[in-house]
Amino acid sequence: xxxxxxxxxxxxxxxxxxxxxxxxxxxxxxxxxxxxxxxxxxxxxxxxxxxxxxxxxxxxxxxxxxxxxxxxxxxxxxxxxxxxxxxxxxxxxxxxxxxxxxxxxxxxxxxxxxxxxxxxxxxxxxxxxxxxxxxxxxxxxxxxxxxxxxxxxxxxxxxxxxxxxxxxxxxxxxxxxxxxxxxxxxxxxxxxxxxxxxxxxxxxxxxxxxxxxxxxxxxxxxxxxxxxxxxxxxxxxxxxxxxxxxxxxxxxxxxxxxxxxxxxxxxxxxxxxxxxxxxxxxxxxxxxxxxxxxxx
Amino acid sequence: xxxxxxxxxxxxxxxxxxxxxxxxxxxxxxxxxxxxxxxxxxxxxxxxxxxxxxxxxxxxxxxxxxxxxxxxxxxxxxxxxxxxxxxxxxxxxxxxxxxxxxxxxxxxxxxxxxxxxxxxxxxxxxxxxxxxxxxxxxxxxxxxxxxxxxxxxxxxxxxxxxxxxxxxxxxxxxxxxxxxxxxxxxxxxxxxxxxxxxxxxxxxxxxxxxxxxxxxxxxxxxxxxxxxxxxxxxxxxxxxxxxxxxxxxxxxxxxxxxxxxxxxxxxxxxxxxxxxxxxxxxxxxxxxxxxxxxxxxxxxxxxxxxxxxxxxxxxxxxxxxxxxxxxxxxxxxxxxxxxxxxxxxxxxxxxxxxxxxxxxxxxxxx
Numbered sequence: 001x002x003x004x005x006x007x008x009x010x011x012x013x014x015x016x017x018x019x020x021x022x023x024x025x026x027x028x029x030x031x032x033x034x035x036x037x038x039x040x041x042x043x044x045x046x047x048x049x050x051x052x053x054x055x056x057x058x059x060x061x062x063x064x065x066x067x068x069x070x071x072x073x074x075x076x077x078x079x080x081x082x083x084x085x086x087x088x089x090x091x092x093x094x095x096x097x098x099x100x101x102x103x104x105x106x107x108x109x110x111x112x113x114x115x116x117x118x119x120x121x122x123x124x125x126x127x128x129x130x131x132x133x134x135x136x137x138x139x140x141x142x143x144x145x146x147x148x149x150x151x152x153x154x155x156x157x158x159x160x161x162x163x164x165x166x167x168x169x170x171x172x173x174x175x176x177x178x179x180x181x182x183x184x185x186x187x188x189x190x191x192x193x194x195x196x197x198x199x200x201x202x203x204x205x206x207x208x209x210x211x212x213x214x215x216x217x218x219x220x221x222x223x224x225x226x227x228x229x230x231x232x233x234x235x236x237x238x239x240x241x242x243x244x245x246x247x248x249x250x251x252x253x254x255x256x257x258x259x260x261x262x263x264x265x266x267x268x269x270x271x272x273x274x275x276x277x278x279x280x281x282x283x284x285x286x287x288x289x290x291x292x293x294x295x296x
Numbered sequence: 297x298x299x300x301x302x303x304x305x306x307x308x309x310x311x312x313x314x315x316x317x318x319x320x321x322x323x324x325x326x327x328x329x330x331x332x333x334x335x336x337x338x339x340x341x342x343x344x345x346x347x348x349x350x351x352x353x354x355x356x357x358x359x360x361x362x363x364x365x366x367x368x369x370x371x372x373x374x375x376x377x378x379x380x381x382x383x384x385x386x387x388x389x390x391x392x393x394x395x396x397x398x399x400x401x402x403x404x405x406x407x408x409x410x411x412x413x414x415x416x417x418x419x420x421x422x423x424x425x426x427x428x429x430x431x432x433x434x435x436x437x438x439x440x441x442x443x444x445x446x447x448x449x450x451x452x453x454x455x456x457x458x459x460x461x462x463x464x465x466x467x468x469x470x471x472x473x474x475x476x477x478x479x480x481x482x483x484x485x486x487x488x489x490x491x492x493x494x495x496x497x498x499x500x501x502x503x504x505x506x507x508x509x510x511x512x513x514x515x516x517x518x519x520x521x522x523x524x525x526x527x528x529x530x531x532x533x534x535x536x537x538x539x540x541x542x543x544x545x546x547x548x549x550x551x552x553x554x555x556x557x558x559x560x561x562x563x564x565x566x567x568x569x570x571x572x573x574x575x576x577x578x579x580x581x582x583x584x585x586x587x588x589x590x591x592x593x594x595x596x597x598x599x600x601x602x603x604x605x606x607x608x609x610x611x612x613x614x615x616x617x618x619x620x621x622x623x624x625x626x627x628x629x630x631x632x633x634x635x636x637x638x639x640x641x642x643x644x645x646x647x648x649x650x651x652x653x654x655x656x657x658x659x660x661x662x
Contacts, residue, residue, distance in 0.1 A: 179376050179378065179380040180380050180382060182347055182367075182374075182376070182380070183374070183376060183380040183382075183445075184382075184393070184397075185367050185368055186345060186347070186367055186368075186372065186373075186374045187393050187394035187397060187445070187446075187448075187449065188368055188371070188394055188397050188398060188449065189368070189393075189397040190368070190397070193397045197382075197393075197397070198382055201382075201384040201385075202383070202384065204384075
């Protein structure tokens with residue numbers, strides 16, 4: 001550390017990779033790209049949303065179709081997040097706490113939703129559960145409709161977002177090991193007491209982080225939902241689909257008004273995410289600080 | 297509570313972690329499992345706790361067969377090597393955990409739990425830290441809290457995995473003495489794992505020396521040190537110099553060096569193990585031994601001075617270590633690079649195929 005603060009008369013020493021030209025070039029290029037790729041579009045969403053005035057902005061948001069789309073989007077998120085929360089915890093627990101044949105395969109398989117294009121995922125569900133699909137035909141006979149209705153939208157959203165929670169938990173749970181849990185069981189804790197009083201508090205912040213990511217993606221998913229929803233306005237349109245539909249109808253202002261809702265949701269998510277990261281980092285820092293002191 | 301271990305064995309895949317072994321531990325005893333890493337000592341400890349299942353054999357606590365009993369119901373205290381304190385709970389909550397999770401019928405009242413926690417913290421002399429979090433404690437403090445937590449449910453068996461491994465020498469010594477005191481006061485049966493011979497010898501009533509999943513020797517520390525029954529135990533209990541000798545006209549010879557056979561010794565080739573403090577050091581060979589060595593290092597260690605010596609004109613796998621009292625060292629004033637001669641006073645002789653050593657003493661001393 002003393003190398004960076006050079007007292008007068010002392011030689012100025014650089015650490016590896018500290019070339020000032022490289023440093024400022026990289027920083028300015030990154031900043032420039034961030035502004036034109038991220039900041040300008042974000043601001044223009046709001047600018048375009050208000051181009052026909054504040055009154056028009058609010059009246060287009062209060063339209064029945066828009067309100068319905070908001071409701072449907074929230075419903076999808078409200079169902080997807082808890083499902084993937086439970087599934088993610090189970091998956092992470094299974095692969096970090098047990099040794100079994102196929103564990104590695106399972107860990108690879110769970111990344112499929114990230115690797116596959118959401119449109120393909122939507123098509124697969126349509127082929128399986130559509131009226132002519134293998135399972136769909138049986139469902140049709142029993143008068144159950146999944147595709148072109150909200151259950152189908154929830155199903156593909158669950159598929160697309162399912163790795164987020166597990167991906168956050170697995171590295172943490174691997175790093176923490178099982179000693180805490182062994183200690184709790186030796187002290188007499190039952191399975192539920194163990195989970196609630198030891199495991200859950202240990203993974204709390206990573207879990208919340210995973211939920212935030214799941215929620216962000218569930219609200220914004222377009223491709224897979226577009227395929228299975230049938231795109232029926234006022235019935236199966238989620239917010240992202242509505243934005244596109246309005247835009248194609250030459251209702252640019254309304255489209256951007258709807259888009260601004262999504263953008264605001266994203267900003268809130270980011271704020272919350274930053275807060276969680278800060279909390280997580282702080283708890284880690286306190287720990288390593290004290291450990292350093294204890295060693296010294 | 298006494299612990300009976302009968303024919304316990306364990307395999308991990310193709311690796312035989314424990315060969316069938318038996319061990320009988322009396323009530324109130326303190327047993328040290330001593331061995332290098334991979335010797336199976338931690339596996340044995342975890343099997344006693346129930347954290348690991350044995351492939352064969354049975355375990356009995358008192359007259360209760362616990363072989364198939366779940367960890368939760370064995371009711372042992374266990375202290376982990378890295379303490380495994382719950383990081384999101386305060387010290388007091390950590391200690392209370394074992395009481396809080398008791399079934400409602402057996403669980404003491406809130407006030408009673410608080411009183412017991414207070415008492416346990418006083419016992420480990422850390423009552424002022426009740427509201428701290430584990431990350432705010434030093435290693436030695438964590439260790440004591442881990443112990444208080446393990447003792448909260450009043451187990452009759454306490455198991456400790458490398459309890460002092462991560463602590464510095466001074467704290468380790470202090471805690472060792474303190475644990476011994478606690479053990480004698482509360483009268484539980486303890487088994488601890490260590491790779492530190494000094495720790496095992498100082499703390500245990502009996503030491504179990506293990507290697508490669510087998511028990512090599514079980515004895516009281518004094519007996520173990522005085523009569524190790526195998527090369528492994530001798531090597532592991534440390535500080536022995538080995539002289540590989542061939543008999544030749546009343547002496548063991550190795551290159552230029554020779555040691556006279558004591559009276560009545562068998563004329564056999566073999567290895568002579570001599571502990572580092574069992575030597576005279578002089579500047580000339582004696583009638584009894586001609587072992588020329590060069591001084592390569594001089595380290596004052598506590599009450600003694602340790603000379604590190606390299607053989608001249610004969611073979612040895614390791615550098616020789618000889619400990620001298622300061623007085624003897626000062627009288628001779630040895631220097632680095634100097635040639636010296638050492639003369640053993642006593643040693644242990646392993647004939648070539650023998651597993652057991654013969655103790656030997658030389659009557660002719662300078």
